[in-house]
């Protein structure tokens with residue numbers, strides 16, 4: 001019997017919708033949903049893409065049938081940077097590594113990181129001058145990078161920040177290339193984008209191997225992630241130690257996954273707040289009432305309810321991990337359609353979280369949607385900025401604590417205004433960023 005494909009755009013001969021997809025991420029997927037509904041199929045060159053939008057299907061793929069899928073081709077291609085770290089590894093190995101690393105993200109440990117999150121925010125914030133304009137993407141990238149380095153690896157990385165953010169930019173730029181069929185062969189040629197990226201990757205390696213070498217030299221067990229990874233390898237690895245390469249893969253993955261996403265979420269939050277003064281006002285009220293002038297602590301997290309809702313609503317409209325891709329290991333049935341191995345199933349928080357069935361007036365920024373009584377009315381998987389199931393974000397608790405405390409700490413002293421008008425474009429590749437950065441003007445709340 002002939003395979004029946006889900007309806008979708010036809011695209012060009014051979015290329016299918018590949019160019020529309022890479023040029024128009026993420027709006028291409030949004031259009032697919034608008035035109036074709038909960039399931040839409042398209043060709044991406046030699047590969048088939050299937051976009052699933054309904055929360056029930058998202059649950060089915062990410063949770064119920066997670067074992068029948070692996071990460072998509074694009075993520076697998078990122079092994080060239082991340083090696084066999086948590087984002088890219090599969091199967092038993094992934095589960096074991098996840099068990100080890102998750103110890104660094106239990107509730108008590110994340111609470112212990114709060115002080116550092118607030119202190120570094122205050123320190124970087126004190127360098128802001130009233131009326132100064134700045135690119136807040138750089139500001140937040142620098143801040144979350146320092147927080148991740150300090151809390152997880154016990155390092156002050158002021159000097160490394162530029163290297164890491166440059167490497168991330170190169171990876172983000174290379175991403176569309178990684179999606180090109182046969183790019184693994186093209187990568188062997190000295191193409192300018194590949195060479196730039198390889199250079200950045202070497203510099204990144206130097207930073208991470210530097211962390212590992214220093215810790216091996218001083219032999220301290222500080223209880224941070226790096227110590228846990230070194231220690232746990234003794235406990236669970238049959239007595240053997242993790243090689244430096246394995247440590248490098250895990251550390252690099254968590255380091256990259258653990259700062260860029262939160263930085264993007266905070267940029268989008270300031271962008272949305274600047275356009276919604278009444279919401280900004282309510283946020284100030286909460287921060288003034290809960291914190292006054294004192295430094296926030298981990299206990300304040302549970303009291304900063306409105307701040308939490310502002311961040312949640314910002315990640316609804318601009319989820320930093322805007323799409324998740326999965327490939328079935330065998331033929332997989334979705335409704336009347338068979339999805340074959342080699343196809344990519346796309347599940348996009350960006351698309352599902354803008355669906356008016358779950359979010360009336362979806363483009364309106366309205367944090368009250370995340371009041372518990374409102375959130376309860378929606379299907380659970382209508383909101384999944386952190387994914388779900390066995391591959392759910394390991395750092396979710398860390399990210400909420402960090403995002404809420406940074407936002408509250410900045411709101412104590414500053415208000416940010418848009419300096420360059422509304423953004424014309426998003427830059428969606430590995431993550432969703434404001435294209436060309438985001439320039440904002442700082443106003444001191446005291447003045």
Ligand code: HEM
Nearest residue numbers: 086087257258261262265321385386387391393394395399
């Ligand atoms: C707003 C901030 C963040 C967002 C939106 C986010 C989002 C995500 C998403 C959607 C996934 C699942 C990807 C998939 O299923 O294909 C993921 C995985 C992951 N995230 Fe996050 N993340 C954030 C912050 C963090 C932080 C702070 C850390 C660590 C410090 C972290 C570490 C990880 C790791 C290690 C994984 C891989 C988990 C696994 O496959 O076992 N993330 N993240």
